[in-house]
Amino acid sequence: MHTRWFLLVLIFLFQNPKAKEQPDIEGKYRDALTFFLSAEPTDLTDSLSIFLFSEIVSADDAENIDTKILVDSYEKLGSLSLIKGNLNDAVSYYRSGLEFQNEAKIPDSLFFGSNLFIGETYYLLGKADSSIYFLEEAEKLISLKNSKEEASRLFNSLGVIYFESGNYSQSINYFTKSKNLIIPDGAYQELEPYYKYALFSFLNNIGTSLYQLGKTDSALHIYSQLQDFGINENEVYSQLAKVYLKKAMPDSSLFYLQKIGLPEFVNSHSYQNQLAEIYLSQGLLDKAKSGLTKFLEETESPDPKITDFKLGKTYQILGKIAFEQNDFQNAANYYHQSIIQTDGFFAEEDIFKNPVDYSVGFATFSLVESLVGKAESFIKLYDSGKNNAHWQAGIATYQTAFDIAAHIGSFYDNDEARIFLGDFVLDAYQDAVETLITHSDSHDKLSLLTQALSWVESSKSTSLNMGMRENKLKKISGIPAALLQKERDLQFSISKIQQSILVENRQNELKLLQSQLTDRRLELSRLHNEFNDFPEYLSQKSINQSIDLKHIQESVLDKNTLLLSFFELDDRFLLFTMDQNEIKMTEIADKSQLASLVQEYQKGIIGYSAGEKYVSGGAGYKLYQMILGPIAEKMEQYDHLMVIPHGILVDLPLDSFEKSASEFLIADHAISYQYSVKLLESFEYQSFGDYLKAGFAPFYNNVWKDENINLPRLPYSREEINSLLGESFVREEATKQEFLNSVSEADIIQLSTHALPDPEDPNQAFIVFYPGDMESRLFTHEIYNLDMAESSLIFLSACETNFGSLSKSEGILGISRAFSFAGCPNIISTLWKAEDKATAYITSRFYAHVEEGLTFGEALRNAKLDLLNDQKMAQFHHPVFWAHLVLVGSVPATTYFDYLPVYLWIFALILLGFGFLFFKSRFAVKDVSK
Known part of the structure; x- marks a missing residue:
């Protein structure tokens, strides 16, 4: 008072x-x-x-x-x-x-x-x-x-x-x-108390981010440090409990969680959710449910209109519990409440409705997870009662989850974050596609197959598609040239710092470089936020692009092309085929046997010994029978196969599969690959003489060796670039700077050099120019920043340029993908280490066939056949010498003349013949001497 x-x-x-x-x-x-x-x-x-x-x-x-x-x-x-x-x-x-x-x-x-x-x-x-x-x-x-x-x-x-x-x-x-x-x-120990607490907070935040990225070992390392700080031990115990739960070690998780004693901590959302998740992972469903329902009763908000996205996780766990108990109606209800709490703006109590405002929100991953859980619950309700409203709600809820994920991804400002999001959402796509396939007999089969293929292809290479699309939009959306130049300058600066980090050993300098790298990345992030201030750019990039399969059939695929799309599920593979007229699907049932055959095939290639004779009828033949055998009759109608692989099939050269004991698939088909249907477009071929061409052979008679790498001579590389019939850069002329100068001018570029992949960090893979030192290496993170939208083809005649780490949703993250990101529509790259002489032979024949007017896919196929039919090259007939070269590219553009029936061609030739005779008789020079 x-x-x-x-x-x-x-x-x-x-x-x-x-x-x-x-x-x-x-x-x-x-x-x-x-x-x-x-x-x-x-x-x-x-x-x-x-x-x-x-x-x-x-x-x-x-x-x-x-x-x-x-x-x-x-x-x-x-x-x-x-x-x-x-x-x-x-x-x-x-x-x-x-x-x-x-x-x-x-x-x-x-x-x-x-x-x-x-x-x-x-x-x-x-x-x-x-x-x-x-x-x-x-x-x-x-x-x-x-x-x-x-x-x-x-x-x-x-x-x-x-x-x-x-x-x-x-x-x-x-x-x-x-x-x-x-x-x-x-x-x-030397820090002031304020800075000790601040450092704890920063490291805790970084550890939590690493945990979310699935880097549990790195997160554990940080939390082990924090334990020694003696600050906020309850928070550290909570974080350790989360990490061990993510590592599927619920007993260890419970051990750390139970070390927390403060009542205010125990009575928090975080603690109760963690405890319930531990019980759930241990199969103690009733115990998990009773704890959460009691907590909700005690903490219920007096105003039901007030949402709290922290409660979203609580309802989501209750949804998981109800689903495991086969209580699908309550599961759907809980998931719906989770969506309301997590979204914050969506307030529809009608369980059949979903959010339609795809604004950037908090707990994005949790929101998508709850939507998928709700969709799965609806499908289970349909299975038990055959109420079509449940089926439609399930499919619509899946689509909402995918739309929200795509929208959020369009606002992410780096490839790594988008790849992580794509990998996360892929599991949901697999569940959704599985749902459609298992119900195809009870619904319109064609409609379900079309929807399934659309979801299959929407799940692939989402980050690559977004990045390529943004690169195009920047040029046409009114963003000032000065800002685009600033972006290029920052990207160049980031690349230079990354290269410096690779060779720096002094700890103080490394720390300084890492700090500079963080600064530049954040500056680039702020610049990308400025791009969003331009309405046209923002509106265009945030448009959710659905896949129009009908358009692909009518305007992209020609009558000679069959599209093959693979999709990996938990226990089997699906193979979709699509041509101009129909979509079909077959199942490759035994995934474990398929994985074993793939491993056997790859081992046979990697373990090849010089002089070893190819033995037919092995893994290559079995793979053909298992994967392509069911559609062999269908394939016979087409000259060109456009393959979109997935999962363990991403780095397999199908042209080396054996149709019979003595016949490779390449004998009948030109084969090219693509990351997703979303990236398919038709490509207009020019006359070979109209292309501007540049070839690089820095190691024709040059070597480079240091403590890290040994780059030997490539004596046949000069032969490769000479067959290009363009501007040639050999040895000291074949510098990185000359390549960068050529990128914006040349239509076709031949790189006959060395490359080194880095599966641990794909951004550090590189292609080498003269002389071979650090400054002459073109790193993947630099390739991403190139502008190759006006180019037609880059031929990467270097080792393992299509090799790298594997993302579930993106495929191979390597040098080849980087050139696609930069806008190049056609890339020939290598799956494994190339043999110099055989590769030079194929390259030379490839350009000869392109000069004859063949498409890139046809030219590559014919070049390989030339090698196989040349007895002088008999020692190189093993697939290890030719199957490594693959084309990732566009579909050959259809011309009017492709559709003219044979009889029309004959009729046209007859008319031409009569016309010639008439012209000759009408205008012939008369002999006046008679």
Whole structure:
């Protein structure tokens, strides 16, 4: 009571002019700041500062008050409301202050705090779009602030936002940047207490991001460090419990979770959800369910309209439990509630409805997971009751999950984050396709097969498709040339730093380079956010592009092309075939046997010994019978096979499969490959003489050797580039810079050189130019930044250019994919180490056939057949010498003349013949001597 009375007396003194003359505005402002900045703030000091700041902003003559004082007063009122948990009041105050932002003569830096704090407030309200907008506005002003502490707070907040939206790779960059700004060098024990707590927070955030990325060992390493800090041990135990649960070690997870003793921690959403997930993984369904339902009863919000995305996980776990108990109706209900809580804007209680506003939100992965769970529950309900409404709802909910994932992915600003998202969603695509296939007999089979193929191809190479699409949009969406040049400069800078890191051994220099790399990546991220300020670019890139299979059939595939699309399920493969008229599907049932044959085939190639004779009837023959045997009759109608592989089939050269004991598939078909139907387009072939051509042979008579690599001579490489009949760059002329100069000019480029893949880090794979040192290596991360949209073909006659790490959704992540990302429509690359002489032979014959007018696919096939039919090259007839070359490319463009029936050609020739005779008799020169 004493404190309350004292406060009222003070208020009275400020309000009553008879007690005391009203102080001027500046005096009030100084007093308000004094209370606000109190060394030991209390409810009293906060109340006094609120009272004084409120009087300032509500003064009758507010228009005469210094705008800087008004803006700061609104900001302080917002912060005090935030401290007291009045989030909506905080937003209102911050917005009032930001209304002055466009007034002249007010420094922009004054609005940094309001943008930062309102962004953080919107995060607490679960409004992702607004939070991201204001935090990015604050980021634009950070260069005007000379405060590492404020910058660190901003970057940490952005890290949280990127984390919550599922862009975990970028969140690590922001957390790292935030840490580097304020944490001094030196051992942890030497830090001041404030910096110890700050370092704990940053490392905890980074560890959580690594955990989400599935890098559990790296996360464990960080949490082991944090255990030694002796700070917030309960948080560390919770994180360790999460990691061990993800590693499928529920007993270890429970051990760490039960070490937590604080009641406020035990009674939190996080703890109860973790405990339920552990019980669920142990099969203790009733125990998991009872704990969560009791927790919900005790923490139920008094206002059912208020959503909390943290509760979304609770309802999702209840959905999983109900599904495991075959209680599919309740499972669907729980998942629906999870969607409402997680989305934040979707409030439809009708279980048959789904979100339609695909805005960027928090807990993206959790939202997609709940949608998929709801879809699976609907399908189970259909199976038990045959209610068609359940079937339609299940299919529609799957599609909503895929649409939301695609929309969110379009706003991610790096390939790694998109690949991770694509791999995550692939499991849902597999479930959805499995659902369609297993129900195809009870529904319109053609419709279901078409939908299945559409989902199959939508699941493949989503990141590559988005990246290529954005590269095209940047050129036509009104983004200024200066910003595009800035992007190229930053990408070049990032590449240079990455190269420097590879050769730097000094720890201090490495730390500096890593810090610079983080800075450049964040600067590039901010630039990409600026691109989103251009409406046409933003609207076009966020359009969800569905696959129009009818268009592919009618406008891309020609009558001589059969498309083969493979799709890996848990226990088997599906093979879809599509031509201009129909879509069909066959199943490759025994996946384990198929995997064994693939391994046997690859072992036979990799384990090849010089002089070893090819033995027919082995793995190559068995693979043909198992994979292609069921469609052999169908394939006979086509000259060209366009193959879209998946899973364990991604790096298999089908042309080396044996139709019979003595006949390879290449004898009947030209075969090319593509990453997804989404990337298919027809390609117009020019006359070979019209192409601008450039060939590079840096190791024709040059060698390079250092402590890391040995690059021998490639004596036949000069023969390869000479067969191109274009500009040739040999030895010291074949530099990286000459290649970069040629990229924007040449239609066809031949690289006859060395390449080294890096399955651990595909971005560090490289192609080598003269002389062979670090500066002459073209890394994959540099290739991604090239512009090859105007090129026609790049022939990578180098070892393992189509080899790298395997992504479930993207396929092989290597050099070949990088050239596709750069826009090159046709790439010939290698699956394994190439033999110089045989590859030179095929290359020479390839260009000869292109010069004759054949398509790239036909030319490559004929070049390989030339080798197989040339007895002088008999020692190179083993598939190891020719099957390594594969074409990833476009479908040959259909011409009108392809469709003319044979009799029309004959009729046309007859008319031409009669026309010639008529012309000769009518206009022949007469002999006047007779």
